[in-house]
Amino acid sequence: xxxxxxxxxxxxxxxxxxxxxxxxxxxxxxxxxxxxxxxxxxxxxxxxxxxxxxxxxxxxxxxxxxxxxxxxxxxxxxxxxxxxxxxxxxxxxxxxxxxxxxxxxxxxxxxxxxxxxxxxxxxxxxxxxxxxxxxxxxxxxxxxxxxxxxxxxxxxxxxxxxxxxxxxxxxxxxxxxxxxxxxxxxxxxxxxxxxxxxxxxxxxxxxxxxxxxxxxxxxxxxxxxxxxxxxxxxxxxxxxxxxxxxxxxxxxxxxxxxxxxxxxxxxxxxxxx
Amino acid sequence: xxxxxxxxxxxxxxxxxxxxxxxxxxxxxxxxxxxxxxxxxxxxxxxxxxxxxxxxxxxxxxxxxxxxxxxxxxxxxxxxxxxxxxxxxxxxxxxxxxxxxxxxxxxxxxxxxxxxxxxxxxxxxxxxxxxxxxxxxxxxxxxxxxxxxxxxxxxxxxxxxxxxxxxxxxxxxxxxxxxxxxxxxxxxxxxxxxxxxxxxxxxxxxxxxxxxxxxxxxxxxxxxxxxxxxxxxxxxxxxxxxxxxxxxxxxxxxxxxxxxxxxxxxxxxxxxxx
Numbered sequence: 001x002x003x004x005x006x007x008x009x010x011x012x013x014x015x016x017x018x019x020x021x022x023x024x025x026x027x028x029x030x031x032x033x034x035x036x037x038x039x040x041x042x043x044x045x046x047x048x049x050x051x052x053x054x055x056x057x058x059x060x061x062x063x064x065x066x067x068x069x070x071x072x073x074x075x076x077x078x079x080x081x082x083x084x085x086x087x088x089x090x091x092x093x094x095x096x097x098x099x100x101x102x103x104x105x106x107x108x109x110x111x112x113x114x115x116x117x118x119x120x121x122x123x124x125x126x127x128x129x130x131x132x133x134x135x136x137x138x139x140x141x142x143x144x145x146x147x148x149x150x151x152x153x154x155x156x157x158x159x160x161x162x163x164x165x166x167x168x169x170x171x172x173x174x175x176x177x178x179x180x181x182x183x184x185x186x187x188x189x190x191x192x193x194x195x196x197x198x199x200x201x202x203x204x205x206x207x208x209x210x211x212x213x214x215x216x217x218x219x220x221x222x223x224x225x226x227x228x229x230x231x232x233x234x235x236x237x238x239x240x241x242x243x244x245x246x247x248x249x250x251x252x253x254x255x256x257x258x259x260x261x262x263x264x265x266x267x268x269x270x271x272x273x
Numbered sequence: 274x275x276x277x278x279x280x281x282x283x284x285x286x287x288x289x290x291x292x293x294x295x296x297x298x299x300x301x302x303x304x305x306x307x308x309x310x311x312x313x314x315x316x317x318x319x320x321x322x323x324x325x326x327x328x329x330x331x332x333x334x335x336x337x338x339x340x341x342x343x344x345x346x347x348x349x350x351x352x353x354x355x356x357x358x359x360x361x362x363x364x365x366x367x368x369x370x371x372x373x374x375x376x377x378x379x380x381x382x383x384x385x386x387x388x389x390x391x392x393x394x395x396x397x398x399x400x401x402x403x404x405x406x407x408x409x410x411x412x413x414x415x416x417x418x419x420x421x422x423x424x425x426x427x428x429x430x431x432x433x434x435x436x437x438x439x440x441x442x443x444x445x446x447x448x449x450x451x452x453x454x455x456x457x458x459x460x461x462x463x464x465x466x467x468x469x470x471x472x473x474x475x476x477x478x479x480x481x482x483x484x485x486x487x488x489x490x491x492x493x494x495x496x497x498x499x500x501x502x503x504x505x506x507x508x509x510x511x512x513x514x515x516x517x518x519x520x521x522x523x524x525x526x527x528x529x530x531x532x533x534x535x536x537x538x539x540x541x542x543x544x545x546x547x
Binding site: 074076079081103104105106107110111113115117118119120129130133134179182183186 | 363364431433434435436437438439440441442443444447451452455456
């Protein structure tokens with residue numbers, strides 16, 4: 001089980017320190033986040049403001065904590081025994097580690113995993129799974145959610161005449177897009193993607209990248225990627241992680257053209273990692 | 274040279290497979306050869322007659338009673354226990370001890386269970402020599418089997434299913450009920466089939482708890498005789514190998530019917546999910 005070490009500060013006080021420009025509102029405010037796996041510290045004082053309806057890429061070498069960080073945003077680390085977290089993560093004025101409503105958090109913050117993890121059910125049932133578990137039973141409403149979600153994930157045309165057949169019969173790239181549709185079906189605000197294309201071929205990867213670009217207008221997207229070209233192609237902002245710390249966080253164009261930290265430059269130019 | 278090695282290995286594999294099948298075919302063949310002459314409608318559905326020549330229907334009924342009652346009690350308890358151990362319990366010392374205990378229980382000779390059943394269910398709980406006492410004893414015998422196989426099949430459900438479901442804002446119970454248990458169903462079912470085999474094959478424990486009354490049981494509180502016990506007694510007392518073999522055929526038929534229906538149910542359950 002996790003335990004949170006919380007500072008007794010009011011959420012409202014923090015809001016004033018968040019810089020807000022008219023176009024981009026801060027969606028996720030992270031402050032001094034530390035995470036321990038038992039005795040081993042995996043994240044060190046991570047602070048970052050993730051803007052609404054932007055794509056934020058998290059890059060860095062293996063084991064740098066970027067996936068761990070991503071999984072704190074919908075509290076998936078709660079599933080791991082011995083994880084301890086301190087600091088704050090505020091999504092829409094609410095400290096997600098102070099509230100006990102993990103269910104509500106996860107309906108608001110959806111997730112797409114590294115490998116497609118559709119359930120052994122039909123395509124339809126996979127997409128309808130989340131809404132059904134929320135208690136939606138009306139067939140017409142479910143049909144509409146399923147269709148809209150599959151359209152939203154740019155996979156409707158490919159699967160519309162085989163909705164009732166097993167989702168596991170689809171190709172890896174198609175499965176991953178159905179996974180995205182399944183996340184969209186919950187009508188989330190934020191979608192977390194944990195290396196969503198690492199198990200896919202180049203053409204499927206391209207389709208997912210196009211999809212991410214199109215989804216940006218409706219969702220705040222945080223994507224972990226090993227592929228620096230991908231980060232450069234899809235993201236607005238990029239955070240460079242190293243040994244559990246954020247070394248640099250800036251506009252993607254700046255990170256890749258003139259990073260201010262030598263370590264970032266070494267990484268993006270391929271000198272290590 | 275490598276080709277020769279390959280050939281030798283292939284030969285060994287083939288021989289091992291042949292031996293396994295040959296043993297099975299010989300035993301089944303022997304039983305059928307000896308017993309098939311006795312099989313008739315009257316033999317299966319006729320009432321038992323102590324003077325000989327009667328049917329085995331009371332024993333068939335008793336056997337089915339013990340299977341159904343034991344499974345009805347052991348399956349829910351076993352599955353719930355396995356779910357708790359695998360999905361809910363903190364993986365620590367206590368769980369290790371429980372696992373060790375269930376593993377040890379599977380290795381205990383059934384006569385020990387029979388003695389326990391005779392002392393506890395028959396005498397202490399005053400159930401008397403009865404089908405219910407035997408079924409409760411059998412429940413204890415098969416419980417570890419069901420727990421272990423259910424646990425193993427829960428382990429094979431990919432962690433990604435659990436994460437995928439929980440990430441969609443579902444509760445642990447919903448995830449368990451809708452994703453994990455359906456995926457584990459084939460394994461759980463094979464545990465139940467294994468248990469049926471154990472029940473049907475059991476003689477010592479039943480002999481000590483249900484007795485040997487060769488008559489149609491009036492209720493589950495009656496003392497009665499299962500097919501396996503009957504088969505043992507006719508061989509032991511009368512030396513009637515042919516009758517024992519005929520009972521063997523019926524037992525094989527019951528096992529096949531139960532296995533096929535279990536597989537059929539599992540297929541139905543899976544279909545419902547697609």
